[in-house]
Amino acid sequence: MIQRKHLIFLGIMAAVLFGLLYWMLQPSSSSITSIAKVEIDDDATENVEFQLIRLDRDLSTLASGDFNQKYADLKKKHGEWVDLYLFQILGLDPKMSADQLAIYVQGIFKEKNIAELDRLVSQKYANSDSLKKSILPLVGYWKKYFPKMPIKRIVTLNSIFGLQNGLIKGGVLDDSTLFISLECFLGESFDYNKLGEKIYAYQRFATRPEYLVPTLADAALGNVMGYGLEGAPLIDQMVYWGKWNFVKKRLLPEFNDSLIIELPGSKLEWCLKSEGSIWGFLTSKNVLFSNEIRVVSRYINDAPFTPGMPKESPGKIGRWIGWRLVEQYMNQNSDVTVDELLKNQNFQQIVKQSGYKPKTK
Numbered sequence: 001m002i003q004r005k006h007l008i009f010l011g012i013m014a015a016v017l018f019g020l021l022y023w024m025l026q027p028s029s030s031s032i033t034s035i036a037k038v039e040i041d042d043d044a045t046e047n048v049e050f051q052l053i054r055l056d057r058d059l060s061t062l063a064s065g066d067f068n069q070k071y072a073d074l075k076k077k078h079g080e081w082v083d084l085y086l087f088q089i090l091g092l093d094p095k096m097s098a099d100q101l102a103i104y105v106q107g108i109f110k111e112k113n114i115a116e117l118d119r120l121v122s123q124k125y126a127n128s129d130s131l132k133k134s135i136l137p138l139v140g141y142w143k144k145y146f147p148k149m150p151i152k153r154i155v156t157l158n159s160i161f162g163l164q165n166g167l168i169k170g171g172v173l174d175d176s177t178l179f180i181s182l183e184c185f186l187g188e189s190f191d192y193n194k195l196g197e198k199i200y201a202y203q204r205f206a207t208r209p210e211y212l213v214p215t216l217a218d219a220a221l222g223n224v225m226g227y228g229l230e231g232a233p234l235i236d237q238m239v240y241w242g243k244w245n246f247v248k249k250r251l252l253p254e255f256n257d258s259l260i261i262e263l264p265g266s267k268l269e270w271c272l273k274s275e276g277s278i279w280g281f282l283t284s285k286n287v288l289f290s291n292e293i294r295v296v297s298r299y300i301n302d303a304p305f306t307p308g309m310p311k312e313s314p315g316k317i318g319r320w321i322g323w324r325l326v327e328q329y330m331n332q333n334s335d336v337t338v339d340e341l342l343k344n345q346n347f348q349q350i351v352k353q354s355g356y357k358p359k360t361k
Helices: 006-025 055-063 067-078 080-089 098-109 112-124 130-143 201-207 209-225 233-250 257-261 265-273 275-284 293-300 317-332 338-343 346-353
Strands: 051-052 153-157 170-174 179-183
Touching: 051 130, 055 067, 055 080, 055 098, 055 112, 055 153, 067 080, 067 098, 080 153, 080 233, 098 112, 130 153, 130 209, 130 233, 170 209, 179 209, 209 233, 209 257, 233 257, 233 293, 233 317, 233 346, 257 265, 257 317, 265 317, 265 338, 275 317, 293 317, 317 346
Parallel strands: 051 153, 153 179
Antiparallel strands: 170 179
């Protein structure tokens, strides 16, 4: 007699085999294009001004000498940003006495691996003019689409991977100031794991310097859109992230799709070849209207591949499909502005009016 556990095992195996067969039978196309080609607006980058503040350099002076005097000088120069760095980004205890803080901070900066990290950041990003030039187009396009919320300042940090609070690539200091953690963009050859920061092999590509500016775009968009839709069904979250990447592409029209959605080019090629099959998979599994955290995470969060799909698939495949869907919605509704798109919280309406039904090629 077959036991219940054997029936469960056989059921799982049948589902896996069905999934593999489903993908093997889908014909593919060799025609690869990006999701959208966005027109370059030269006027958007003219007469653009912003201040690049190298707080990473100033903070490194705390490593030695009279800590209390340097700390006071830095607070006079940079205000609350110094304490924000120490107590929120690094996660130090604000109740420490001045002497305790001095011992702790100088001890951190003198630690061998952290001192080496600081040296590499200073070396990699020695040229502030070049760094500012690379960021300038983003600031210009941001002003074009969000004229009432200009980016006035970009603050650079060495956040030591958030030390106690975990990896912090970038964020918002106030409504007109963004920060970026330069140590997160030292390239794939840097051994992040020796500092205790677990970066998996499939994530290492995003440590390349070319991902710095897209990360700043994410920080700015987060200030406008928030970060995700807690408790919402999968399809709504797909549209939300589709909006995010649609706007991000407009802010960075010269950047390729890999830099926009932070996925390797090979994974995006697979998505474009398999788009109809991906959509068919999601609809056949009846997951689009699920708001279970486990289900939503499977298709929205980063991962080496999507469970149930071939290993060539990327993680966060729901975000990619959502981007395709929003691009089609905007093509079908050319009178809708970026501002109107972001204000439209009727996600089901966007899905319906997009007419998105990709065919298996």
